[in-house]
Amino acid sequence: MAISSFIDDSTLAVLYPAHLTSLRARHDRALERAGAGHVVIFSGAPRGVFLDDYNYPFKANPHFVSWLPLTDTPLCYIIYTPGETPILVYFQEKDYWHVTPENPRGYWPDQFDVRIVHTINDVAKHLPEAREKCVLIGEISDEAQAFSIDRVNPGTMLNILHYERSVKTSYELECMRAASRRGVTGHRAAFRAFKAGKSEFDIHLDYCRAVGHTENDLPYGNIVALNENGAVLHYQHHAQQKPAEIRSFLIDAGARVNGYASDITRTYAKEDGEFAELVERFDQLQLELVAEVQSGLSFIDLHMLCHRKLAALLPEFGLAQGSVDALIETGVTQAFCPHGLGHLLGIQVHDIGGHMGDDTGTVIDPPSGHPFLRFTRTLEVDQVLTIEPGMYVIDMLLNNLAGTPGHAMINQSKLGWLRRYGGIRIEDNVRVLEGGCENLTRDAFAA
Ligand code: GLY
């Protein structure tokens, strides 16, 4: 499906200049702190497959994508000097094996001084002569791509850029709303495919067709899990064989718009009954957590609240017994839900900066016993993050409780019932507001 079905370029044309103004101010501060005069941002180089002559799918440097919506143009450079129009050195290789990149067009190029080059050596002509005043940001695998710039990815500069990236501009928020709408189109198609009894493979294909993404365009590999497979947190297969009986479906799949991602999970029961009731109850639990989101809240506290809610839910469905405190302290809730409640979202699905206490590189570690919590900061207005509680039967973890007080709290026969359904995760993408949040995902499902 064409991207224009999800977003209107004329809206972006209005918002994009202010996005660049924020970005320039952020880079001005970062350059000043680094004591540098220019930043050169490399889009990235193609990576060849060992012993062969083709490349892995290209993944652009997120710093590059934050400036402009080019996600599939290797070997390009942005050069920014405070107070000047940013330069885009646009690499347009004359290569008859591939399609030559078309000239930049759309709502953004008139904000740049675009310089088209046809060989990589021509890039040097556009770089500031005083290389010692330059900082280079990007993944450099070949010295030649650094053009004698010695300062590559300095922490002084990256700390500011990574810390501040969590707060989105109006332009970014519009792209992310569209990414949610795009993802939801796929989720609807996937739900229909599940109801029709299709295999994981066919559900995945229906999803990709609906969002208009190839596998490589997706922000992360779709998790399309029937029955027990829902218990594998990053289940990576798309089984072509249909199970003899289909009981449940967990889908974690997103979409991209102009480089910005959505990251959405839903879980469904095939039939009415107790698992359907558990999914509904879990959806309510997820919404209760979303209702807590507001600026000033510590995400660690929200993560711990999630465990308290899970500890209250397990006895409701006869899966475990014990007080809320005991079920947490003995590691029972952690065995049912070993991942964090959520993470920052943006150009990267797990956007960088989730553990940063400030813009100088101070780290806020996850609390002890919760090593996979990717976001430990205090919420700020216009941050976008996921809220994704889960509960699963992961035998590898539940078996670790053997011989501990937690083991006796779990009802093994009820666990046997849930095992056949795998697990549940509900994941929304929310924008933090003062006193609340905007739920990008639910808004898209409601539209
Ligand atoms: N899709 C990966 C995650 O939810 O974090």
Ligand code: MN
């Ligand atoms: Mn997520």
Ligand code: MN
């Ligand atoms: Mn996800």
